[in-house]
Amino acid sequence: MRFRTIIRSCALALAALVITALPARAMPFHDVYILLDKSGSMGLTNFNAQISAIQTLINDYGAQANNPMRFSIIEFATSSNVVHSLDAPQDLPSILNSLNSIGYSGGYTDTAGALSLMLDEHDTYSGNGNFATGIIFTDGVPYAPGGSVDVCQYENPIKSNGISMNIVGHGDGWKNNNGQDRTDCLVESVDNILSKPQPLQYDTADYEYLSATTLVAMAEPGSLAVLGLGLVAMGFARRRAA
Secondary structure, three states, rough: HHHHHHHHHHHHHHHHHHHHHHHHHOOOOOOEEEHHHHOOOOHHHHHHHHHHHHHHHHHHHHHOOOEEEEEEEEEEEOOEEEOHHHHHOOOOHHHHHHHHHHOOOOOOOOHEEEHHHHHHHHHHHHOOOOOOEEEEEOOOEEEEOOOOOOOOHHHHHHOOOOOEEEEEEEEEHHHHHOOOOOHHHOOOHHHHEEEEEEOOOOOOHHHHHHHHHHHOOOOHHHHHHHHHHHHHHHHHHHHHOO
């Protein structure tokens, strides 16, 4: 009888410990990289519409506070720059402040530089087991001051790092490809491309697409396994006590 009591008490303690600890357990981050085109061909009106769409996306994240999501925002035109890093504060006001600090500049379309910075961010701050999504907002063929750039050189590094890429393409310039000027080589399929005419106007379906490609609920298999172990132990104890 004493043995049964000990077994049952241990099982109940294990189950209680697991259940109470689950909310506090660390989950993998979901890292979202937003690459924002502010080149000359965008124009101020389209640029502002782009910013507004990203604000909506990030505000949707605010409603998903239980997801450990981090944002990195990278601007690109003649050059590229990380505006908000993965290791920066990830509260909603901080992310939006960084986004709203981006001004329209005009210039070239250094998509390649932005992709390089994204990979640097990922290598530096994204740990093993993290989910990763990239979204390129752009309207033009990648073109740096030195001429056109082959962004497909980043296809293998992106995929080998497990980054799922998406493109929000404005107009037709971004997909006018004749070999090396392709951008859509970075995505898995056409399902990862949202093509928008200019001037830009985003509707509800567009926002649903953006949310679906980024705001992914995540489960933690390890926690579920431990919880299962606790429940099995409780069942075993009950059978022994019967």
